[in-house]
Amino acid sequence: MDTPSDKALVPFVSVENMLALIYEHGIGTCLAELADMIEADFKRWPDFDKTPRVASHSKLGVIELMPTSDGADYAFKFVNGHPSNTKAGLQTVTAFGVLASVETGYPELFSEMTLLTALRTAATSAMVTRALAPKSAKTAAIIGNGAQSEFQILGLAAVCGITDFRLFDIEPSATGRCIANLEGQNVNLTACTSTEEAMEGAEVVTTCTADKSYQTILTDNLVGAGLHINAIGGDCPGKTELHRDILMRSDIFVEYPEQTRIEGDIQQLDPDHPVTELWQVLNGTRSGRTSADQVTVFDGVGFAIEDFSAMRWLREKVADGALTELLDLIADPDDPRDLFGMTKRYAIRAGKAA
Amino acid sequence: MDTPSDKALVPFVSVENMLALIYEHGIGTCLAELADMIEADFKRWPDFDKTPRVASHSKLGVIELMPTSDGADYAFKFVNGHPSNTKAGLQTVTAFGVLASVETGYPELFSEMTLLTALRTAATSAMVTRALAPKSAKTAAIIGNGAQSEFQILGLAAVCGITDFRLFDIEPSATGRCIANLEGQNVNLTACTSTEEAMEGAEVVTTCTADKSYQTILTDNLVGAGLHINAIGGDCPGKTELHRDILMRSDIFVEYPEQTRIEGDIQQLDPDHPVTELWQVLNGTRSGRTSADQVTVFDGVGFAIEDFSAMRWLREKVADGALTELLDLIADPDDPRDLFGMTKRYAIRAGKAA
Numbered sequence: 001m002d003t004p005s006d007k008a009l010v011p012f013v014s015v016e017n018m019l020a021l022i023y024e025h026g027i028g029t030c031l032a033e034l035a036d037m038i039e040a041d042f043k044r045w046p047d048f049d050k051t052p053r054v055a056s057h058s059k060l061g062v063i064e065l066m067p068t069s070d071g072a073d074y075a076f077k078f079v080n081g082h083p084s085n086t087k088a089g090l091q092t093v094t095a096f097g098v099l100a101s102v103e104t105g106y107p108e109l110f111s112e113m114t115l116l117t118a119l120r121t122a123a124t125s126a127m128v129t130r131a132l133a134p135k136s137a138k139t140a141a142i143i144g145n146g147a148q149s150e151f152q153i154l155g156l157a158a159v160c161g162i163t164d165f166r167l168f169d170i171e172p173s174a175t176g177r178c179i180a181n182l183e184g185q186n187v188n189l190t191a192c193t194s195t196e197e198a199m200e201g202a203e204v205v206t207t208c209t210a211d212k213s214y215q216t217i218l219t220d221n222l223v224g225a226g227l228h229i230n231a232i233g234g235d236c237p238g239k240t241e242l243h244r245d246i247l248m249r250s251d252i253f254v255e256y257p258e259q260t261r262i263e264g265d266i267q268q269l270d271p272d273h274p275v276t277e278l279w280q281v282l283n284g285t286r287s288g289r290t291s292a293d294q295v296t297v298f299d300g301v302g303f304a305i306e307d308f309s310a311m312r313w314l315r316e317k318v319a320d321g322a323l324t325e326l327l328d329l330i331a332d333p334d335d336p337r338d339l340f341g342m343t344k345r346y347a348i349r350a351g352k353a354a
Numbered sequence: 355m356d357t358p359s360d361k362a363l364v365p366f367v368s369v370e371n372m373l374a375l376i377y378e379h380g381i382g383t384c385l386a387e388l389a390d391m392i393e394a395d396f397k398r399w400p401d402f403d404k405t406p407r408v409a410s411h412s413k414l415g416v417i418e419l420m421p422t423s424d425g426a427d428y429a430f431k432f433v434n435g436h437p438s439n440t441k442a443g444l445q446t447v448t449a450f451g452v453l454a455s456v457e458t459g460y461p462e463l464f465s466e467m468t469l470l471t472a473l474r475t476a477a478t479s480a481m482v483t484r485a486l487a488p489k490s491a492k493t494a495a496i497i498g499n500g501a502q503s504e505f506q507i508l509g510l511a512a513v514c515g516i517t518d519f520r521l522f523d524i525e526p527s528a529t530g531r532c533i534a535n536l537e538g539q540n541v542n543l544t545a546c547t548s549t550e551e552a553m554e555g556a557e558v559v560t561t562c563t564a565d566k567s568y569q570t571i572l573t574d575n576l577v578g579a580g581l582h583i584n585a586i587g588g589d590c591p592g593k594t595e596l597h598r599d600i601l602m603r604s605d606i607f608v609e610y611p612e613q614t615r616i617e618g619d620i621q622q623l624d625p626d627h628p629v630t631e632l633w634q635v636l637n638g639t640r641s642g643r644t645s646a647d648q649v650t651v652f653d654g655v656g657f658a659i660e661d662f663s664a665m666r667w668l669r670e671k672v673a674d675g676a677l678t679e680l681l682d683l684i685a686d687p688d689d690p691r692d693l694f695g696m697t698k699r700y701a702i703r704a705g706k707a708a
Binding site: 008012015018020023027049051054058060061062065067069071074076078081082086088089091092096102104105107112114115148149151174177178181327328329330333334335336337338339340341342343344347350 | 368428436448457459684686691692695
């Protein structure tokens, strides 16, 4: 057999090993570390090769590739979004990703990213909330209590010190499941019967609904002075959550305007409506929150750099090899110009075995 | 443990199993089947969602994602091109790919594609040669005897009935290795000491050199009437193989003009220089070869549909599961809205085990 170089075998993090990683480190620690990693990468934004995601749309959903590189590491994520999957007992969003070396082009880490995307999405919301919400915020409303909600709650708790959460979903069973799942996590959870009730006393609100249509999850009358809004669920063309009037009187913060204007809630606005790029707030070149009365909106759609950060974080966590399997992914003949020779040597091996 | 659905576990074709597949079916059969599959997909070209590949360039090479979809299946390939890798004992080109369901967005097959890309590239050249070369062609020159050369030769033999091959490489050891590797493959091989010598009597020439620069592998005086040229090696900006004069007096056939004008040998020509799209020749709406004297050039750069076809072919070949491993890639809780519940149930399992 061709002796594979150490680069021919690619470490793989399975779903089971991702669960083990979360368990061993604790989900709060994971979310806090991810928030710091994402913030650090956002601060060096100009280092990155940025491109809007490459989407393949169909009637039922979308499949996207999200690549980016900082000149040393390259990462991409494959992710789908199929709201109708739930009816068939499948995930709306599944994902996997790869980290590769820019120097050699060889993949270095392959991982499940359905769980990791939920973590990085929650870590991003929390990182942005830390930057933009009133410092004293203790209460958040969570509108939409689906697959992302527990992660969002634990992110806000771990990163921003928010202690009280007011939950609403059009399906009460979703709220019930979220509360049951978070038992023992040291957060105060209140089930509410309407968005209005959930918004009572909230200083932060996160909307994370899944419907692929123009929705008005939040109406203007519910948005009081000083609120910080994480609008997470409006993340593709034709899918929005906020009433346009809210956007018109808010300061809007985005990951990557070229992408957000197509996919985010701001698809409802003129293409030159002013927005602030988050990385500039984080590195101090633009203002974030400037007054206690200001309404701030994070129009989050998910950007490739967040996945890049997540994969870099994962590489550190699995470096000892305990949570990875090695995949025989890269054909790696002893003489790199002799790819065909592998087939010949295989035939000799197979002949001997027969 | 959450009982994974059959969609949560993704079949994986390792390098070792790809070698087994090639061995079991015979490389000639694989190449002939692939050529037919690629031709069939080219004939239904308008069915496909086409986009130029998404490239991340660096000083040392390029990493590319090549997605496409026909509305039922979605495929993408990750592929790098790093000419300097050879010095470090690594492959210039490595690849892997995924086939996914458009209906659910779930990945259905994950595979090594370094070997599969060599197969599909050779199958494509052969399929095009079958369409464009003089029907009587029996002799081909192969200029550049690196990692792709044996595959290219066996493709032309299996698909076009070419029996005699005249080989030249600036490194004689490459030619020697190619000839040694093809012993027993029922092809007549002649080592030549120059491109001129290799071209003597050739009715087809395939250039598959690896240098990432503007090269003149073929000069105008070497190209006689009636020749068919497969220019395979010039496949990225700044990397060409044919002298411009050859292109100016040839009929040029391409996969996808939007991509080839950037990456192919025709990057040397005006952006509106006439070219013919291969799919139209294959389905009979445009002419291919119209005279015995005509010089035809296939300016091949590799297009996503070829990888799509290769993955579809592979799915058929590995459908019985004998050559796949199942990867625990997709987080798939019993209740799809309860992704977080997986972490909770893992903790219970881990607690019991402790």
